Amino acid sequence: MRIVFMGTPDFAVPTLEALIRGGHRVEAVVTQPDKPKGRGKAVLMTPVKEKALEYGIPVYQPSRIKKDEEFFHILEEIAPDAIVVTAFGQILPERILNLPRYGCINVHASLLPKYRGSAPIQWAVINGDRESGVTTMMMDVGLDTGDMLETTVVALDEKETGGSLFDRLSTAGGELILSTLEKAENGTLLRTRQPEEGACYAGMLDKALGKINWDMEAEAIERLIRGLNPWPSAYTSYEGKxxxxxxxxxxxxDEAKVTPEAVNGQIVGVLKDSFLVKTGKGCLKINELQLEGKKRMDTGAFLRGYPVEEGTVLGE
Structure with missing residues (x-):
């Protein structure tokens, strides 16, 4: 097929590579405009743009795709059989949705209709789901509301993090799109309307979400830590940092010194390679951490440099 691919972050790269590996003609790649990042504000290309340039594929970066007449005419000239979209970051107008012969197909990192929206991967971990997956869907004017095409189910590991699930689902999405396109081309692709029952949205992540509330149960805090690893990360404070x-x-x-006066967030046990924190229900054993201005390290190394005392309250 003649494909136009739209995507921006690392998650979208395996899908682009799968399209190329699968023999499709990727005529153009569309991604978000380059943005300055870091302390030096150096302008960095998006991961998808970097990969497209490696393959010599033309790249377009419309800042407002809905209003860009010139870009729409470029798409008309390309006349793609399908537009494949993975974490692009802009909503496509109806005239683009209706342009390709096989439509616009989205690769979404959840088992729709659950977790429509921008952060399905992290919320699956935070909420303690036992499985997640990837859904290919026909795009419509709604936010992840189009007809479902195919799904791949992925079981979550006990220590799954947002980062590890991100990697697994991005690979699965690249594999699934090839199956979906093959069925579209040979006329065997089935469309299933999304039920509204069970539908929910996974809102955008921000750093404030990572602030730990020690009144929560230990299990919920532990999932938050895994879900926000590596970004934006779960955090508290220790001695003002x-x-x-x-x-x-x-x-x-049981092995901690939890007195009746102990408060949530209090360090109630210091071991050789970890320490225990009281929560709203149960205790949390901290195995790996990173103090402001320092490198990420296991707690044993941290304790050798910082003599943490029982009774210290985190988050104050």
């Missing part, structure tokens, strides 16, 4: 938590496990408070 931000303390990011990268790995923890739920444990019984």
């Amino acid at each position: 931000t303390l990011k938590l990268w790995d923890a496990e739920v444990v019984s408070c």
Whole structure:
């Protein structure tokens, strides 16, 4: 097929590579405009743009795709059989949706209709789901509301993080799109309308979400830590500095010194390679962390440099 691919972050790269590997003619890649990042504000290309340029594919970066007449005429001239979209970052207008012969097909990182929206991967971990997956869908004017085409189910590991699930689903999405396009071309692709029952939206992530509320149950905090690893990360504070938590496990408070006066967020046990924190229900054993201005490290290394004392309250 003649394909126009639209995508922006790392998650979209395996889908682009799969299209190329699968023998499709990717006539153009559309991605978000380059943006300055970091302290030096250096302008960086999007991961999809970098990959497209490696293959010598023309790249277009409309800032407002809905209003860009020139870009629409370019699409008309390309006349793609299908437009494949993966985490592009802009909503497509109806005239673009209706342009390709086989339509605009989206690769979405959830089992629709659950987790429509921008952050389905992280919320699946945070909410303690046992499985996630990828859905290919026909795009319409709604936000991830189009007819479902195919799905791939992925079981979550006990220590699944947002980052590890991101990698697994991005690979699965690249494999699934080839199957979907093959069926579209040979006329065997089935469309299933999304039910509204079970539908929910996964809102955008921001750094404020990562602030740990120690009144929560230990299990919920542990999932938050995994879900927000590596970005935007779960954090608390220690002696006035931000303390990011990268790995923890739920444990019984039996081996800790939990007095009636102990408050949530209080360090109630200091071990050789970890320390225990009281939560709203149960204790959390902290195994890996990162103090503001320092490198990420296991808690044992941290304790050798910082003599943490029992009774210290995190988050104050």
